[in-house]
Amino acid sequence: xxxxxxxxxxxxxxxxxxxxxxxxxxxxxxxxxxxxxxxxxxxxxxxxxxxxxxxxxxxxxxxxxxxxxxxxxxxxxxxxxxxxxxxxxxxxxxxxxxxxxxxxxxxxxxxxxxxxxxxxxxxxxxxxxxxxxxxxxxxxxxxxxxxxxxxxxxxxxxxxxxxxxxxxxxxxxxxxxxxxxxxxxxxxxxxxxxxxxxxxxxxxxxxxxxxxxxxxxxxxxxxxxxxxxxxxxxxxxxxxxxxxxxxxxxxxxxxxxxxxxxxxxxxxxxxxxxxxxxxxxxxxxxxxxxxxxxxxxxxxxxxxxxxxxxxxxxxxxxxxxxxxxxxxxxxxxxxxxxxxxxxxxxxxxxxxxxxxxxxxxxxxxxxxxxxxxxxxxxxxxxxxxxxxxxxxxxxxxxxxxxxxxxxxxxxxxxxxxxxxxxxxxxxxxxxxxxxxxx
Numbered sequence: 218x219x220x221x222x223x224x225x226x227x228x229x230x231x232x233x234x235x236x237x238x239x240x241x242x243x244x245x246x247x248x249x250x251x252x253x254x255x256x257x258x259x260x261x262x263x264x265x266x267x268x269x270x271x272x273x274x275x276x277x278x279x280x281x282x283x284x285x286x287x288x289x290x291x292x293x294x295x296x297x298x299x300x301x302x303x304x305x306x307x308x309x310x311x312x313x314x315x316x317x318x319x320x321x322x323x324x325x326x327x328x329x330x331x332x333x334x335x336x337x338x339x340x341x342x343x344x345x346x347x348x349x350x351x352x353x354x355x356x357x358x359x360x361x362x363x364x365x366x367x368x369x370x371x372x373x374x375x376x377x378x379x380x381x382x383x384x385x386x387x388x389x390x391x392x393x394x395x396x397x398x399x400x401x402x403x404x405x406x407x408x409x410x411x412x413x414x415x416x417x418x419x420x421x422x423x424x425x426x427x428x429x430x431x432x433x434x435x436x437x438x439x440x441x442x443x444x445x446x447x448x449x450x451x452x453x454x455x456x457x458x459x460x461x462x463x464x465x466x467x468x469x470x471x472x473x474x475x476x477x478x479x480x481x482x483x484x485x486x487x488x489x490x491x492x493x494x495x496x497x498x499x500x501x502x503x504x505x506x507x508x509x510x511x512x513x514x515x516x517x518x519x520x521x522x523x524x525x526x527x528x529x530x531x532x533x534x535x536x537x538x539x540x541x542x543x544x545x546x547x548x549x550x551x552x553x554x555x556x557x558x559x560x561x562x563x564x565x566x567x568x569x570x571x572x573x574x575x576x577x578x579x580x581x582x583x584x585x586x587x588x589x590x591x592x593x594x595x596x597x598x599x600x601x602x603x604x605x606x607x608x609x610x611x612x613x614x615x616x617x618x619x620x621x622x623x624x625x626x627x628x629x630x631x632x633x634x635x636x637x638x639x640x641x642x643x644x645x646x647x648x649x650x651x652x653x654x655x
Contacts, residue, residue, distance in 0.1 A: 220269040224321025226314045235318040260287040272325035291335040336509035346504035352469040359462040366455040376435030398449040473500045488604035498554045505548040516596035524549030525589040556588040565613040
């Protein structure tokens with residue numbers, strides 16, 4: 218039987234499906250519900266009709282996983298690509314779910330060579346991806362609650378905001394749990410503050426006298442007894458929710474650390490960082506890149522999907538480069554964290570970042586420039602199943618040779634050259650700064 222193609226316009230309740238043959242003639246047009254019966258029937262139908270390629274507008278989700286489990290080859294097309302292709306097949310501006318399924322089917326039939334087929338990751342990678350994304354959602358939820366708590370305190374208890382640097386720190390949450398309103402802190406003095414800090418094992422370095430001075434110098438709000446009681450109850454509620462989220466985030470982080478170290482590719486991504494605390498970013502890189510090597514056939518494909526490669530625009534004599542917005546946002550954040558952390562300790566990264574700043578780039582763009590360089594390194598390590606080894610990093614060896622001239626022999630150890638290379642980069646940046654001021 219000749220190869221057939223399918224387009225699926227997915228939705229939360231039902232999916233519109235269109236199947237066509239190699240010549241583009243419609244073979245089947247049907248609607249399947251988004252329940253077990255409908256999804257099972259859809260997969261059985263596609264397998265029975267020997268559909269060679271299925272196009273859909275999303276790269277993950279229950280339906281995509283079921284299609285892959287059924288042995289079908291899936292093309293995940295970005296909605297912008299589908300929207301741009303609609304005008305190829307219509308004269309008017311009409312749109313319908315069936316028409317979108319037709320557009321998807323035609324793109325799979327005529328342009329499949331321009332897109333990558335989805336390759337399923339291992340169960341271990343999917344588990345880490347679920348954990349890291351869940352942690353990200355909880356952190357965002359905590360940020361929202363912290364902002365609400367800050368706004369509430371600014372209305373009637375601004376002194377508490379001046380005591381400690383982080384709103385989600387356990388020391389501040391413990392203080393607000395004990396003193397949720399100015400009335401509760403009426404009898405608070407230096408001695409009681411000292412006892413509280415000792416009980417909570419405070420390590421911030423501020424003396425109780427200084428903390429009490431900050432508390433007493435804050436402006437006082439004029440609130441009635443009923444309003445004060447209501448706002449006190451709100452503060453206690455926010456504190457309880459933030460503490461619950463803190464506990465859940467810590468549990469997820471412990472599980473993520475365990476899963477990453479047990480993953481076959483875990484050491485590849487852990488080797489990119491100096492600090493053991495960076496295991497979460499390493500897990501995010503692993504989860505978003507995946508373990509299927511066919512997913513990124515070239516290092517440029519990884520850089521583009523990670524948002525580290527600029528979008529070039531050329532027209533006549535005009536040539537510009539703009540920020541890449543169509544990318545994997547989570548992967549972009551992870552690579553930017555890798556680049557931003559490495560510029561503080563890695564000689565090669567320090568030099569690339571300093572060069573970008575000398576060219577007039579602002580900090581975010583300089584970090585992305587360094588991030589694109591890291592994409593090349595990460596892709597090579599990932600493709601070869603090899604952890605990052607500074608001794609095998611040719612760009613690092615060239616940098617050390619140029620920055621720190623030495624007699625012929627083995628390249629100095631990375632740990633021994635960090636201070637000297639970092640000093641050279643700092644001196645170069647200082648000279649550039651003085652030249653600009655002059």
